[in-house]
Amino acid sequence: MADRIATYEEFWPYYLREHASPTTRAVHAFGTGVGLLLLVAGLVVGPWWLVLVALVAGYGFAWGSHMLVERNRPATFTYPAWSLFSDLRMAWLMATGRLGPELRKAGLS
Known part of the structure; x- marks a missing residue:
């Protein structure tokens, strides 16, 4: 990608195309879920270092899927x-069964 994307409306379809594989999307959603659970646990009951583990878990799964499945550079x-907002958005749309139309709009099946 030579030119910088100027708006989030342009970024979202790009983000989805960078997550073309259902495996990548599943690994991302899993990592996002684990990361959120660890973040909440670290903030609510501690210990504080769970917040750091949350970041490692969330990004670790996501970056691993880009390296091993998509073979592309994470948009992060x-x-x-x-990218963070889109990770959360994609996971939510997957959990609520509404990701399909977004994928089709981005040119994916």
Whole structure:
């Protein structure tokens, strides 16, 4: 990608295309879920270092899927905030069964 993406509306379809494999999406959703659980546990009951483990878990699963499945560079390195929001958005849409239409709009089946 030579040009920087200027808006989130442009980023979202790009993000989905970078997660074309259902395996990548599943690993991302799992990592996001584990990361959120650890984050909440660390903030609510402690110990505080669970917050750091949450980051490692969430990003570890996501980056691993990019390296091993998609074989592409995670968008987190270029668009960290949009990527985090999109990870949460994708996981939510997957959990609620509403990701399909978004994938089709992005040109994926």
